Amino acid sequence: MLELRDVTFGYDARPVVRAASLAVARGELVALVGPNGAGKTTLARVAAGLIAPHQGTARVGAVDPARAPRRELARTLAYLPQRYELAFPFTALEVVLMGRYARQRGPGLDGAADEAAARAALARCDVGALAERRFDALSGGERRRVVLAQALCQGADALLLDEPTAALDPAHAIAVAQALADERARGAAILIVTHDLDLAARFADRIVAMADGAIVADGPPSTILADPAVQRAFAVTFHVGALADGSRFVVAR
Numbered sequence: 001m002l003e004l005r006d007v008t009f010g011y012d013a014r015p016v017v018r019a020a021s022l023a024v025a026r027g028e029l030v031a032l033v034g035p036n037g038a039g040k041t042t043l044a045r046v047a048a049g050l051i052a053p054h055q056g057t058a059r060v061g062a063v064d065p066a067r068a069p070r071r072e073l074a075r076t077l078a079y080l081p082q083r084y085e086l087a088f089p090f091t092a093l094e095v096v097l098m099g100r101y102a103r104q105r106g107p108g109l110d111g112a113a114d115e116a117a118a119r120a121a122l123a124r125c126d127v128g129a130l131a132e133r134r135f136d137a138l139s140g141g142e143r144r145r146v147v148l149a150q151a152l153c154q155g156a157d158a159l160l161l162d163e164p165t166a167a168l169d170p171a172h173a174i175a176v177a178q179a180l181a182d183e184r185a186r187g188a189a190i191l192i193v194t195h196d197l198d199l200a201a202r203f204a205d206r207i208v209a210m211a212d213g214a215i216v217a218d219g220p221p222s223t224i225l226a227d228p229a230v231q232r233a234f235a236v237t238f239h240v241g242a243l244a245d246g247s248r249f250v251v252a253r
Contacts (some may be wrong), residue, residue: 001026001189002077002158007046007056016042018213019056022191026157029180029190031200031221034210035234040193041082043210044162047191048079060158074102078156082163082193084147086135092146093131096121099154121153122146124179126172140167148176158189165196177203201225201240201248209233221248 002024009017017039024030032040045051046058049065058065060077078099086095096118103114122128125145130138135146144167151159164180165173177199180190184205194200200207201221209217209224211233217224224230225238236252243249 001061002047002160002191003057003059004043004047005057005059007043007053007058009042009046009051009053016213017046017053020210020213020215021056022208022215022218024158024189024191026187026189027184028205029184029192029203030206030208031204032191032193032208032210033195033197033200038210038233039213040210041162044160044191044193048077048081048160049073050079071102074154074156076156077158077160078151078154080147080151080159080161080164082166084143089134089136091131092122092127092133092135092138092142093118095135095146096150096153099150099152103155117155118149118153121149124152125149126175141169141172144168145172145176148179152179152183156188158191159183160191162193163195164192165194165199173199197225197238197250197252198248201250225250 005021007017007020020043034040046053047065049068052066063073063076065073065077097114100114100117119128119131122131125148127142127145127149130142135143148164165176168176173196181203184190204221206219207221207224208215209230216229216233217227222240225240231237239251241249
């Protein structure tokens with residue numbers, strides 16, 4: 001569903017991503033991890049079509065994200081950037097409703113049906129009570145959950161989320177991860193960029209690790225964090241344990 005093949009990209013002749021390949025199938029949640037400066041966000045921006053690769057290809061379904069009309073791409077891919085800023089004082093509900101425009105065939109929204117979908121998405125992210133509040137008056141964690149609700153409300157077949165749990169307390173981080181697991185269950189292809197290795201180990205089907213612009217490991221959470229290449233990339237040793245319910249946790253030392 002989402003495929004990057006031999007992607008290379010750089011700024012001012014400085015390579016940031018080097019021959020990176022990964023694929024995410026329908027009904028799969030993949031976590032892209034790596035130390036700061038590894039190239040994760042740049043690779044996500046290529047996948048979202050915000051920048052075109054210097055070499056290699058990106059596909060979301062049959063679409064080239066860098067060439068597709070934005071509305072057409074938005075029907076297939078919902079993208080949550082690392083930072084989300086607005087210049088006007090929209091309410092939280094209005095921000096989420098922006099995610100519905102890609103679904104419309106006519107000139108406007110479908111009134112009650114779209115509002116109901118937006119409010120349901122806000123409720124899933126535990127910000128339903130904030131629907132009428134100004135987005136710019138919310139805390140960082142509340143804003144993050146509102147923008148995630150926008151992505152969920154979009155109804156796309158693929159989700160690309162850069163640090164979806166950043167600025168969230170543990171309870172809300174787990175709730176967001178569970179919402180993504182629910183999207184996976186409906187058949188969405190999900191790629192998240194994250195530094196939260198505990199949630200990646202618990203919820204992801206695969207972990208893809210980057211270092212110095214290259215993908216150095218790709219595999220199941222139960223084994224990938226023990227990979228020597230991954231531990232060298234992070235300059236720490238990881239221990240992956242399991243709780244009684246089978247949930248995994250990660251300890252770095």
